[in-house]
Amino acid sequence: MIDELQKRSELRRKAILTERQQQKQIQESNKNPEENAELFTKNFNEQIKLIEEAVSKKETFLNSTLKLKTGYLNNIDSEIKKLITLLSESTLFIPRYDQQTSQRKIESFIEIHQNLRSELIPKKRFKFKSRKKLPTRSQKNGKQTEFGKEKEKEKEKEKEKEEEKEKKEKTNQTKKNKSTNNDGNNENSISFKDLTNEQKLLNREQCLDRDIFLSNLKNCKLSIPVLLSSLKIDRIYDSVICVGPVKGSIHLESCENCVFFLASQQIRIHDANNCKFYLYASSSPIIETSSNVGFSPYNFSYPNLKNDLLECNFDKSSNQWDNVKDFNWLRSSKSPNWYIIDEKKRESKIIEK
Numbered sequence: 001m002i003d004e005l006q007k008r009s010e011l012r013r014k015a016i017l018t019e020r021q022q023q024k025q026i027q028e029s030n031k032n033p034e035e036n037a038e039l040f041t042k043n044f045n046e047q048i049k050l051i052e053e054a055v056s057k058k059e060t061f062l063n064s065t066l067k068l069k070t071g072y073l074n075n076i077d078s079e080i081k082k083l084i085t086l087l088s089e090s091t092l093f094i095p096r097y098d099q100q101t102s103q104r105k106i107e108s109f110i111e112i113h114q115n116l117r118s119e120l121i122p123k124k125r126f127k128f129k130s131r132k133k134l135p136t137r138s139q140k141n142g143k144q145t146e147f148g149k150e151k152e153k154e155k156e157k158e159k160e161k162e163e164e165k166e167k168k169e170k171t172n173q174t175k176k177n178k179s180t181n182n183d184g185n186n187e188n189s190i191s192f193k194d195l196t197n198e199q200k201l202l203n204r205e206q207c208l209d210r211d212i213f214l215s216n217l218k219n220c221k222l223s224i225p226v227l228l229s230s231l232k233i234d235r236i237y238d239s240v241i242c243v244g245p246v247k248g249s250i251h252l253e254s255c256e257n258c259v260f261f262l263a264s265q266q267i268r269i270h271d272a273n274n275c276k277f278y279l280y281a282s283s284s285p286i287i288e289t290s291s292n293v294g295f296s297p298y299n300f301s302y303p304n305l306k307n308d309l310l311e312c313n314f315d316k317s318s319n320q321w322d323n324v325k326d327f328n329w330l331r332s333s334k335s336p337n338w339y340i341i342d343e344k345k346r347e348s349k350i351i352e353k
Helices: 002-030 033-056 066-088 096-120 146-181 305-311
Strands: 189-196 199-201 211-218 221-224 230-237 240-256 259-273 276-281 286-288 293-297 338-340
Touching (some): 033 066, 033 096, 096 240, 211 221, 240 305, 259 293
Parallel strands (some): 189 211, 199 221, 221 240, 259 286, 276 293, 293 338
């Protein structure tokens, strides 16, 4: 009995020490939001791999016992909950786009888990036993009045109307949810999509302090010499994009053979190949699954640039354009996926009016 109490006391002591260490790590990581965001991405991706590995073992449980199937499903459910907890504890220091992407990934895993449960432990179909209808008083007497028939018809019509109303409400809610999640679909957003061989110079009245979404542009030249709220770039090819300072974050994905002039507090680059980036970045630019990408200081100029930089509290002396972090290169040596553009080969873009 005494040994058992000592064991419990020791376990309790170790749990308290572990919790204190975790709290200390969280406090230390909060001192540097950039490192915290990198740590979140690393841990989130590792957790995703664990879940994907577990899901891939489905075949081995198809013909196993109910107990083994239940344990397998519970294990996946537990790993998904860890993913949810990790995201909820990190929302203060990761960009909004990353939050939405991570949330969609979690939702996909939840759906996969539900499908696995349906496949491994299908529910038995429930059937209602047929009951004989109790005869109404009018039927007992062998007479059913026309008034009673009309009443029943009215009730059926009302029921059909209620069901139709519920369907419409569900459909409207689904459409509303979809529109909320779509990029460039709110009142403060402007989208430029599906353009080829276009040249555009946008003015302050069109874009000042707006959310900009650029998607599927080919062989285009686009200049936005104005302060923006946020910027998302997706599927841009053989193009030149020049943008004024961005108050929020910039997220770029799936671009090839392009030149970008960008300024922001945080810049995330995914799936970029053979591109050049002229940057102002308050924190380290982050690249992932990218190759042959070059970096140089921000070299885009227009009449109101100084005021726009001041409004964002951007200080050119603290530009971290060359402190690039490659999430696919975890070694201490420099990543081979990016390079610094030679000074003699650097470009500049100037808008005088």
